[in-house]
Ligand SMILES: Nc1ncnc2c1ncn2[C@@H]1O[C@H](COP(=O)(O)OP(=O)(O)OP(=O)(O)O)[C@@H](O)[C@H]1O
C-alpha cells in the first residue's frame with residue numbers, strides 16, 4: 450500500500466511513512482489545538498513535492514486563512530496558490546452538493562490529490578438529523594476515496610484533554626483518526642497528539658508532545674508523555 | 675478512464691478526401707478520420723488537423739517505445755500529408771508540435787458534428803444511473819458530464835465578456851438539444867449572484883412526474899463549469915431551483931461566485 454507523507458516531522462515516523470493513499474483521516478481537537486495549521490501543512494508540503502491540493506474552508510473565508518498562515522509560518526503559500534498547486538476554495542456552508550461539486554471539479558479538472566476539509570463539524574449544518582449526516586459523510590468519504598484522493602478532515606471537539614474524549618459517529622466512519630490535545634501541565638498547557646486509529650497500517654500508540662513553530666507542526670518523538 | 679496518445683497539430687482544419695489518394699490510409703467508420711497501421715501503432719488523421727498516434731492499450735510508455743522504432747515512417751507520412759495538402763509548414767515544425775495527450779470522452783469531436791440523440795436514450799441512461807449507482811453517485815456522474823461540456827465550450831470559444839458567455843451557452847443548449855435556455859432578470863439580493871437561467875423543454879426532465887428529485891445535475895454542472903472556466907476561479911456554485919422532477923414546469927438555475 451502506498452503511503453502519503455503528511456509533511457509533519459515525527460508524525461510521519463509514527464505512521465511508518467505517512468497515511469495510506471486514498472484514505473480519509475480525521476484530525477480532531479479542541480479550539481486552537483492546531484487543526485487548520487495541520488491541514489495547511491499537509492497541503493503546502495504536498496505542493497512542494499508536486500502533489501496538488503485543495504483546501505475547502507467551511508469555517509472562515511479562505512482568504513483569511515491564507516493571511517493567517519502567511520503571518521504565522523515561514524511558508525510561501527501564496528506562491529503555491531499562484532502556481533496552481535494549492536486551491537483555496539470557499540463554499541456556501543449550507544449546501545452539501547455545492548461543496549462536493551468543488552471537490553470533484555478540483556480533482557477531475559485540476560488533478561488534485563490531497564484534500565482538506567476544515568471543519569467537517571460544519572457539515573452537520575447541511576443535514577436535518579444525525580442519520581442524514583452519517584449517510585452524507587459516508588458518501589462523501591467513499592466518493593473521495595473512489596476518485597483517488599487522500600483526505601484530511603478536521604473535527605472540532607469541545608474538549609482539549611485526553612481524559613474527556615468522547616467519540617462521535619465521524620470517528621467510526623473515517624479510515625484514520627489523529628487527536629490533537631492541549632494538556633494542562635503545572636500552570637501551562639502543552640500540545641500533544643496521538644494516532645487513535647489508522648486502518649491498513651501499524652502505527653505508534655504513544656502520545657507525544659508537539660510544537661507549533663515558524664516551520665509548522667513538529668512532533669517531539671524523544672519525549673513520550 | 676485513463677487513455678493517452680501522442681498528438682501532432684497541423685494547426686488548421688483539413689479536407690480528408692484530399693488525403694485519401696495516399697493509398698496507405700483507410701477511412702474509419704465515422705468517416706471523420708483516416709488511419710494507417712505502423713509497427714504496432716495506429717496513426718490517425720482527424721479533420722480538425724490533428725495527427726494522433728496510439729496503441730492497443732492507449733499506454734503512453736508503449737507509444738513512446740513504438741514511436742522510436744517507427745520514427746522514420748512517421749516523419750515521411752507527415753511530409754506526405756503536408757505536400758498533399760499544400761500546407762506551408764515544414765515537417766520539422768509539425769514534429770515539434772507533438773505532445774502527450776490525455777484522451778477523454780470530451781474529445782468526441784464536440785461542436786463538430788450535429789447528431790440527434792433521442793431523449794428516450796438520454797433519460798433511460800439517467801434513470802439507470804439512479805437505479806444502479808444510487809442517488810449520490812448518479813448525481814456525481816451527471817455532474818462530471820456537465821462540467822466537461824461547460825468547460826470545453828468555454829475553452830474552445832473563449833468568450834470575452836459575460837454577455838458573450840451567455841450567448842455561447844444559449845447556442846450550446848440549442849446545438850446539443852438540451853432545451854431552450856434564457857436568462858431571468860432577478861433583483862440582486864446577493865452581490866455574488868452571477869446569473870439566473872431558465873430552461874424550457876429541458877431534455878432531461880420536461881414532462882417527467884414529480885419524483886421529488888432535482889434531475890438536471892448535468893445542466894447545473896454545465897453552467898458551473900462554464901462560469902468556473904470563464905472566470906478562472908473554482909469557487910463558483912450552481913443550484914437548480916426549479917425542476918419538473920420537483921413538480922415545476924420548467925427548470926431554473928442560479929449561479930453564484932463566492933469571494934476568492
Ligand atoms: N509560528 C508560530 N509559533 C508558535 N505558535 C504558533 C505559530 N503559528 C501559530 N501558532 C499557534 O497555533 C495555534 C493556531 O492553530 P490553528 O488555528 O491551526 O488551530 P485550530 O485548531 O484550527 O483552531 P480553531 O479552533 O480556532 O479553528 C494558535 O494557538 C497559535 O498560537
Ligand SMILES: [Mg+2]
Pocket residue numbers: 484485486567
Ligand atoms: Mg481552525
Ligand SMILES: [Zn+2]
Pocket residue numbers: 876878879888889890916917918919924925
Ligand atoms: Zn430539471
